[in-house]
Amino acid sequence: xxxxxxxxxxxxxxxxxxxxxxxxxxxxxxxxxxxxxxxxxxxxxxxxxxxxxxxxxxxxxxxxxxxxxxxxxxxxxxxxxxxxxxxxxxxxxxxxxxxxxxxxxxxxxxxxxxxxxxxxxxxxxxxxxxxxxxxxxxxxxxxxxxxxxxxxxxxxxxxxxxxxxxxxxxxxxxxxxxxxxxxxxxxxxxxxxxxxxxxxxxxxxxxxxxxxxxxxxxxxxxxxxxxxxxxxxxxxxxxxxxxxxxxxxxxxxxxxxxxxxxxxxxxxxxxxxxxxxxxxxxxxxxxxxxxxxxxxxxxxxxxxxxxxxxxxxxxxxxxx
Numbered sequence: 001x002x003x004x005x006x007x008x009x010x011x012x013x014x015x016x017x018x019x020x021x022x023x024x025x026x027x028x029x030x031x032x033x034x035x036x037x038x039x040x041x042x043x044x045x046x047x048x049x050x051x052x053x054x055x056x057x058x059x060x061x062x063x064x065x066x067x068x069x070x071x072x073x074x075x076x077x078x079x080x081x082x083x084x085x086x087x088x089x090x091x092x093x094x095x096x097x098x099x100x101x102x103x104x105x106x107x108x109x110x111x112x113x114x115x116x117x118x119x120x121x122x123x124x125x126x127x128x129x130x131x132x133x134x135x136x137x138x139x140x141x142x143x144x145x146x147x148x149x150x151x152x153x154x155x156x157x158x159x160x161x162x163x164x165x166x167x168x169x170x171x172x173x174x175x176x177x178x179x180x181x182x183x184x185x186x187x188x189x190x191x192x193x194x195x196x197x198x199x200x201x202x203x204x205x206x207x208x209x210x211x212x213x214x215x216x217x218x219x220x221x222x223x224x225x226x227x228x229x230x231x232x233x234x235x236x237x238x239x240x241x242x243x244x245x246x247x248x249x250x251x252x253x254x255x256x257x258x259x260x261x262x263x264x265x266x267x268x269x270x271x272x273x274x275x276x277x278x279x280x281x282x283x284x285x286x287x288x289x290x291x292x293x294x295x296x297x298x299x300x301x302x303x304x305x306x307x308x309x310x311x312x313x314x315x316x317x318x319x320x
Contacts (some may be wrong), residue, residue, distance in 0.1 A: 020072075022064030025057050026242045034224040035062060035202065041222065044161075044179055044203040049226035051208050052282025059160035059204040068202075069123065069149040071116040072160035079167045081174025084115045086130075088188045107131075108189050110138045117178060119143060120157035120203075121195045130191035155199040165207040172217040179203065180220060228283070232267055239263035242283060243290045261300040262289050269313055281313040288312050 035058075038045035047055040063070035073084050089111045097106055114126035127140050143149065164172055178184040183194045195201070205221065207213060228235045243259035244251045266286045273280035289312045298304045310316060 020060050022060035024245050025061035026245050034222055038222040039202055043220060043222045044205050046205045046221035046223045047226055048207055048209060050282055052284030053226040054283055055206040055226055056162050059158050062202060063158035067152045069152045069157040070145055071119050071157060072162060073116040074162045075164050075166045077166055079171060081171050084117045085178060085184050086115050086118055086186050087113045112186060112189060114141050116159050118193055120159045120201050121193055123154060125193060130186050130189055155196060157201050159203045161205040163208060164205050165209060165211040169214060173214050176217060176220060235267055236260060236263045239286055246287055255294060258293055259290050262286060265300060266313060285312055
């Protein structure tokens with residue numbers, strides 16, 4: 001089953017710059033096709049591109065539009081592949097074992113904490129920490145993003161693995177088997193985790209290109225670069241469309257003119273940055289500038305604009 005390209009909701013106030021609520025995302029035909037290809041092939045969708053290009057927002061938008069459950073894991077330098085599957089609190093188990101009275105026994109399931117991929121594969125099993133139905137547990141596992149997932153499909157899910165390039169180079173390869181076979185075994189309990197029947201998942205992975213990813217990992221992904229169009233007018237129109245989608249209610253002509261002027265400034269700054277091998281301002285910073293200018297009634301070309309441009313778009317690393 002395929003899904004049409006999603007539409008952009010209108011009339012929604014944006015009270016935070018990065019809400020991760022899935023309310024607004026401008027879906028190009030290219031992005032829409034990449035999502036459908038990832039679903040059809042069962043491969044993760046790897047989004048490549050500079051920070052602020054909209055990579056991390058896509059997964060929550062897909063989940064909200066389809067009414068699928070949503071889970072995320074933000075990768076750090078300490079993240080191991082197993083963290084996305086499960087963790088085991090061996091320290092707490094050892095402390096509990098030392099406090100046990102004679103004849104008492106521990107339940108290893110009580111020390112298992114399901115990761116984002118486990119919740120996406122099999123929500124019921126994750127809630128039971130992998131314990132068989134009816135087996136005693138000290139407590140059920142708490143579903144992350146439980147409030148977000150209220151009323152959504154119990155069988156289908158979207159997972160965001162954010163900034164995978166932050167991890168050790170071995171970490172992506174550690175995900176190849178569970179993502180390829182859609183199963184894994186919890187070492188401490190021997191529980192085999194498989195997706196529930198007829199379930200579907202879309203796994204979205206992002207990278208800011210801070211570290212090269214293994215070729216074996218790239219081969220197993222659907223890969224899409226998020227870039228602004230190279231043509232200046234097309235890039236301006238795309239940025240204005242994004243600004244319009246994030247604007248509450250109607251989008252007056254004055255606001256559109258402001259967004260177009262800021263887009264022109266951003267595109268020029270990006271060209272300068274490319275020539276000087278500097279960091280280029282992103283789409284997220286463009287939205288910040290539109291929001292700030294609209295709220296503070298600052299026009300492009302004014303003295304305040306020059307200062308705001310430094311604060312939001314140029315961000316010089318040294319005084320000068």
